[in-house]
Amino acid sequence: MMIPADTPMSHDRLVQELDYYRRECNDLGARVLRLQEEQSRAFREARRSRTVARLIREAYKLVDRTNEIDEIGALMLDIIVNNTICDRAAFLQRKGRDEFAVTHLVGFEDERTPTTLVLPSAPLFFYTTSQTPMESPASELTRLLRLPYVLWAFDAGSAFALILGNRSEGNVSRPFEPGDQELIEGALSVYADIVYRKRTEGDLRAAKREADTARAAQASFLASLSHELRTPLNAIIGFSEVIRDQILGPNGKLKHQEYAAHIHDSGTHLLSLINDILDLSKLEKEGEIPLNEEGFDVTGVVDRAVRDALPIAQEKGLSVETSIPAQLPQLFADPRRIRQILTNLLSNAVKFTPSGGKIVLSTRIEDRQGLLIEIADTGIGMTAQEIPRALAPFGQIQNVYSREHKGTGLGLPICKALVELHGGSFEVASVPGQGTTVTIRLPPDRLVPSP
Amino acid sequence: MAVRVGFSRSFEAGAAAKACAGPIRALGQASWGIAFCGGKHNPEAFLKALKAELGDIPIVGGSAAGAITRAGIGYGGLETAVAGFFDMEEPPFITVTKRLGEGEQMAGRELGEAVRSQAPDGRVVLLFYSSVAATAPLRLHPGSPLVTGFYEGLGNAKVTLIGAGTLTDMNLSNSWIFDGTGMTTHSAVAVVLPADLCAETAILHGCVPVSSFMQITKVHGAEVYELDGRPAVQVLEGMLGIDLGSCGAQELSLIATLGEKHGDRFAPYDENAYVNRLILNANPSTGSITLFEPDFSNGAIVQVMSRDNALMIESVRKGTEEILRRTAGRDGQVALYIDCAGRASARSGAPVEEADVMLQSFKSDMPLIGLYSGVEIAPVNAQSRPLDWTAVLTVLYRGG
Numbered sequence: 001m002m003i004p005a006d007t008p009m010s011h012d013r014l015v016q017e018l019d020y021y022r023r024e025c026n027d028l029g030a031r032v033l034r035l036q037e038e039q040s041r042a043f044r045e046a047r048r049s050r051t052v053a054r055l056i057r058e059a060y061k062l063v064d065r066t067n068e069i070d071e072i073g074a075l076m077l078d079i080i081v082n083n084t085i086c087d088r089a090a091f092l093q094r095k096g097r098d099e100f101a102v103t104h105l106v107g108f109e110d111e112r113t114p115t116t117l118v119l120p121s122a123p124l125f126f127y128t129t130s131q132t133p134m135e136s137p138a139s140e141l142t143r144l145l146r147l148p149y150v151l152w153a154f155d156a157g158s159a160f161a162l163i164l165g166n167r168s169e170g171n172v173s174r175p176f177e178p179g180d181q182e183l184i185e186g187a188l189s190v191y192a193d194i195v196y197r198k199r200t201e202g203d204l205r206a207a208k209r210e211a212d213t214a215r216a217a218q219a220s221f222l223a224s225l226s227h228e229l230r231t232p233l234n235a236i237i238g239f240s241e242v243i244r245d246q247i248l249g250p251n252g253k254l255k256h257q258e259y260a261a262h263i264h265d266s267g268t269h270l271l272s273l274i275n276d277i278l279d280l281s282k283l284e285k286e287g288e289i290p291l292n293e294e295g296f297d298v299t300g301v302v303d304r305a306v307r308d309a310l311p312i313a314q315e316k317g318l319s320v321e322t323s324i325p326a327q328l329p330q331l332f333a334d335p336r337r338i339r340q341i342l343t344n345l346l347s348n349a350v351k352f353t354p355s356g357g358k359i360v361l362s363t364r365i366e367d368r369q370g371l372l373i374e375i376a377d378t379g380i381g382m383t384a385q386e387i388p389r390a391l392a393p394f395g396q397i398q399n400v401y402s403r404e405h406k407g408t409g410l411g412l413p414i415c416k417a418l419v420e421l422h423g424g425s426f427e428v429a430s431v432p433g434q435g436t437t438v439t440i441r442l443p444p445d446r447l448v449p450s451p
Numbered sequence: 452m453a454v455r456v457g458f459s460r461s462f463e464a465g466a467a468a469k470a471c472a473g474p475i476r477a478l479g480q481a482s483w484g485i486a487f488c489g490g491k492h493n494p495e496a497f498l499k500a501l502k503a504e505l506g507d508i509p510i511v512g513g514s515a516a517g518a519i520t521r522a523g524i525g526y527g528g529l530e531t532a533v534a535g536f537f538d539m540e541e542p543p544f545i546t547v548t549k550r551l552g553e554g555e556q557m558a559g560r561e562l563g564e565a566v567r568s569q570a571p572d573g574r575v576v577l578l579f580y581s582s583v584a585a586t587a588p589l590r591l592h593p594g595s596p597l598v599t600g601f602y603e604g605l606g607n608a609k610v611t612l613i614g615a616g617t618l619t620d621m622n623l624s625n626s627w628i629f630d631g632t633g634m635t636t637h638s639a640v641a642v643v644l645p646a647d648l649c650a651e652t653a654i655l656h657g658c659v660p661v662s663s664f665m666q667i668t669k670v671h672g673a674e675v676y677e678l679d680g681r682p683a684v685q686v687l688e689g690m691l692g693i694d695l696g697s698c699g700a701q702e703l704s705l706i707a708t709l710g711e712k713h714g715d716r717f718a719p720y721d722e723n724a725y726v727n728r729l730i731l732n733a734n735p736s737t738g739s740i741t742l743f744e745p746d747f748s749n750g751a752i753v754q755v756m757s758r759d760n761a762l763m764i765e766s767v768r769k770g771t772e773e774i775l776r777r778t779a780g781r782d783g784q785v786a787l788y789i790d791c792a793g794r795a796s797a798r799s800g801a802p803v804e805e806a807d808v809m810l811q812s813f814k815s816d817m818p819l820i821g822l823y824s825g826v827e828i829a830p831v832n833a834q835s836r837p838l839d840w841t842a843v844l845t846v847l848y849r850g851g
Contacts, residue, residue: 022663029661030690033757037691037706040760040800047796074462081491082460082527085621085797106462107491107528168622 052183055083059190069198073104076191081106084183086164088145091191092117094159102144107165117144122161125185126152127176130169151176153184158192219281226274226281233271240264276410283417291334291421295448298331298338298363298371299324305342306361309350317355320346323362330448331371337418344411345375345438352436353379370424370444376437382430391416391428422446452647452849453478453537454785456818458522460530464488464496471533472504481535483508483543485577485787486629487515487822490619491528494627494634505535509545511640512822513579513617513628516792519806519821526795526823528620534785534820544569544643545631551580551592552637556600562641563604571610571643575650575847577787578614580639581626582825589623589731592616593673594826594837595746597639602834610643611650612835613845615789616826621798623825648847651778653770654829655809655842656722657763657794658708658756662690664716666752673731673745675709678753682738687730690755708840709740710756711747713832722766726831727756729793729839743826743839758840760801763794767805767842771812774844781848786813788821790842795823809844817846 009017058079062072073091080089088107092100100117119140128138128150141150147165154161162184169175242248243260251257282289306320313320331338342361349359357378366372382390390412415438416426423443430436455478457471467488475481484505488497498510510533517526524530536543546565548558566576580597584590594616601612619625630640665686669677678686691706708727718724732741747753788809796804806821813819828835829843 025663026690029663029755029757030692032659033661033690033707033755034692036757036759040706040758043760043800043802044797047800078460078462078527078529081529082525085527087528087620087622087624166622167624 051083052186055079055183056186056190058083059187059194062194063197067198067201069195069202072194072198073191074106076187076194077104077106080162080164080187084164086151087167088147088165090114090145090163092161092163094122094154094161098122100161114144114146117141122154123152124154124156125181126150127178127180129175129177149176151180151184153181153188155185155188155192158196160188160192160195162188162191215284219284222277222281226278230271230274230278233267233274237264237267237271240267273410276414279414280410280417283414283421289337289418289421291337293332293334295330295332296335298328298373301335301339302342302361302363302373305339305346308343309346309359312347313350313359316350316353318350318353318357318359320359320361323360323364325364327450328363328365328371329450331442332446332448333422333442337422341415341418341440342373342375344415348411349375349377349379349436352381353377357435365447366441368444369441370447371442373440373442374437376435378435381432381435382428383432387428387430452539452784454534454818455481455537456520456522456532456534456785456820458518458520458530458532460489460523460525460527462529464492464494465500467492467529467531468497468500468533469504471531472501472535475533475535476504478535478537481505481508481537482539483545483631484510484512484533484535485820486510486512486533487518487531487820488513488629489518489526489528489530490514490516490625492531494629497531498629498634501533505533509543509631510629511545511577511579511631511642513581513634513640514619514626515822515824516618516621517795517823519788519790519810519819519823521810521819524804524806524810526621526792526797532820532822534818536785539645540647541645543645544571545640546643547630547635547638547640549630549635549638551597551639552584554596555592555594556596556603558639559597559600559602560604561600562597562639563601563606565604566601566610566641566643567605567608569643570608571605572608574610574646575644575648576610576612576614577642577644578612578639578828579628580614580616581628581636582616582618583623583626584637586624591623591731591743591825592637593744593746594828595744598828598835598837599746601641611652611830612828613650613652613787613789613830613843614828614835615822615824616828616837618792618823618825621792621795621823626825644847647849648784649850650845650847651774651781652829652843652845653774654723654827654831654838655763655766655770655805655844656725656727656840657759657766657805658710658722658725658727658840659759659762660710660712660720660725660754661707661757662755664752664754667747667749670747670749670751673742674734674737674739675742675747676737676739683740684733684735684738687733687740687755706758708756708758709742709747709753711751711753716752722762725756726836727839727841744837746837758793758799760799763799763801763805764803764808767808768812770842771809771844774846775813775815778846778848781846782850783815783817783846783848785847786815786817786819787845787847788819788842789824789827789829789845790821791827791838791840792823792825793840794842805842809842813844 077089090105091103093103095101098120102115132138145165149166151164240260240263359377362374364372419426419440425441427439455475457474459467459470461467518530518532520532548561550558584592617626627636665678668680675683710725710727712724714724728742730740794805827838827841827843
């Protein structure tokens with residue numbers, strides 16, 4: 001039945017209608033309340049599930065924050081309590097069969113803090129709720145944190161354990177449950193992983209420090225030994241020259257002259273060896289060989305190095321050729337060191353190339369790669385395995401060639417180091433029985449543009 | 452006058468104090484400070500270290516379930532925040548009562564009388580008190596008798612009262628305050644700011660009514676026994692569709708509040724018209740619910756309120772923009788954010804931190820310091836009241 005719009009409603013009718021709307025309002029309100037709560041609960045659970053990922057992500061950043069292992073535990077607990085909002089937390093480390101030492105803890109304010117935990121048969125994972133009977137291990141673990149609700153994980157491999165605790169199961173905390181295993185074990189494994197990584201890094205740093213110290217001691221020893229030997233050797237060489245060349249008058253016997261020549265050769269060789277050792281020890285202590293850099297004509301330096309090598313090459317029946325472009329820009333480098341490199345490499349080439357062989361020294365400008373110097377011979381060559389040994393300091397001293405051929409065995413490492421000191425690269429290519437090619441590249445900024 | 456704020460989330464109290472003091476020391480010697488310290492720190496160690504850095508200046512504030520600054524936000528228990536005040540026209544007047552345990556109203560009166568002795572008309576007064584009275588069973592120091600007593604002691608003087616009930620953590624485990632000289636519990640400290648400092652305050656809400664009006668028909672203190680003649684627990688159980696005897700009754704504080712609408716009861720919804728009370732506990736044996744505050748009386752008309760996270764975020768955004776608009780052109784010195792701990796995402800389930808939203812919306816260079824609190828105190832109509840589930844954003848500015 002329709003009620004006309006202008007008909008006043010009776011009091012009973014109004015009360016009835018008001019009751020209806022109140023009921024409907026309260027029902028709707030109750031549904032809104034439940035929906036809100038369901039949504040909040042879903043958000044809170046989603047937040048907790050994100051906690052594992054967030055905690056692990058934040059924890060791994062500790063790797064870059066500190067090298068102090070002790071500090072990592074504190075920083076890690078900070079991240080754990082910040083993400084889990086727990087009341088107390090501690091890291092422990094197993095020290096004996098049943099004994100753990102507390103290494104880090106948070107949340108005790110001014111209370112007496114626990115230092116040890118005796119826990120027979122430590123479980124890998126454990127938690128307490130209001131339903132948990134107070135027997136081992138619940139009794140020991142709740143006593144440790146002096147809180148009723150605890151969450152525990154133990155990693156037998158690393159001997160680390162982590163325990164979190166709450167005062168209540170309500171408010172922001174909810175009862176611990178099996179699903180929390182992922183959280184606590186994740187946090188513990190990240191901690192163990194970072195500590196292991198930092199320990200390994202620490203060991204490596206210590207080993208490197210020891211190696212550096214040993215190398216510095218070796219270089220220092222060689223330098224002082226070389227200085228000690230060089231002075232008397234200069235005297236030996238000088239006086240043997242006097243005797244050999246009969247500067248003070250004729251020697252009594254031809255043998256005197258011959259022995260003096262032997263003394264002179266041996267002395268010269270020893271001096272060369274000592275000079276190389278001295279160079280090498282300076283090069284190993286980076287930056288100790290200063291470069292006296294200037295712009296100079298490469299062709300002139302190449303010619304002088306070839307001229308030095310030519311007499312012995314000719315004596316062995318070797319041909320030495322050069323290939324140098326006519327318009328080569330000046331090189332900005334240490335000319336004495338560049339000549340030392342070329343002389344050394346040519347000397348090697350002459351030494352290891354059998355009679356009738358050929359040595360070619362060529363230079364050219366390479367696009368964007370600067371100056372290229374190549375010394376190729378048709379000598380005995382090396383295997384691929386022998387090349388790194390020849391480039392290593394003292395490597396060639398133990399090499400069979402060094403015993404057959406006169407030389408210090410330090411030439412190649414010195415040449416390589418000097419080239420690198422100039423910012424260049426040094427490559428060796430070799431085939432046994434066919435020969436060796438040494439390629440030096442000096443960077444473009446070492447070329448002086450033509451005016 | 453100048454203010455500098457420092458923040459830290461450090462494992463060790465001394466390091467936390469040093470980190471907080473850094474930006475303050477950089478400006479020189481502060482004359483006093485406000486400090487909020489996470490409950491996982493030893494407060495005495497923190498205060499000692501802070502004074503070693505800043506000098507033996509008065510420090511007020513207290514425990515905080517979390518701290519809020521531009522440099523960081525958090526509520527894990529290790530957060531600390533300190534504001535240092537420089538070059539003030541006059542030193543602030545600080546008064547303390549350590550007698551909350553003997554009666555909150557009497558303690559409030561003591562504070563109010565001390566403040567009145569300073570001729571405080573027109574002044575801004577900051578109030579910090581320890582919220583937790585006992586832990587087993589949980590009992591709070593209610594803010595409403597404290598504030599009532601304060602106004603009784605104050606007499607006819609008019610002040611702008613802004614404050615916080617402090618907590619050590621989200622689980623209401625403990626609370627303490629810094630009272631200007633040291634750390635104390637069951638205490639309250641009031642700070643009367645210099646005459647040239649004024650306050651503009653915004654109360655940020657987040658609750659909507661989800662019931663018709665109900666009358667409180669039986670109440671004793673904070674214990675509400677009956678609503679519309681029915682046991683209060685029964686009313687809430689009916690609305691929530693749950694048995695409060697079987698669930699953790701503490702969860703109620705995460706779900707619903709009771710709200711009292713001020714002004715015209717039948718006016719359209721306005722969040723500022725409501726004073727909300729969190730529900731601390733439900734007691735199935737007595738059929739009663741325990742509110743955070745004992746200020747609802749017999750005959751009060753209330754509504755069950757739902758905490759609405761979307762509304763909370765919206766309220767924060769609008770309220771922050773509004774206070775910036777109201778203080779535009781004024782000489783803002785520092786902003787203070789007193790934020791109910793229940794609003795933090797871990798408790799409310801909000802998808803974002805509302806304190807983050809506030810910081811993003813507070814587009815100003817003004818220093819800002821805040822805490823996660825148990826109770827917020829702010830002006831509602833003529834006088835200040837303790838509030839629940841709100842955030843109180845205050846801008847202190849110079850001039851009239």
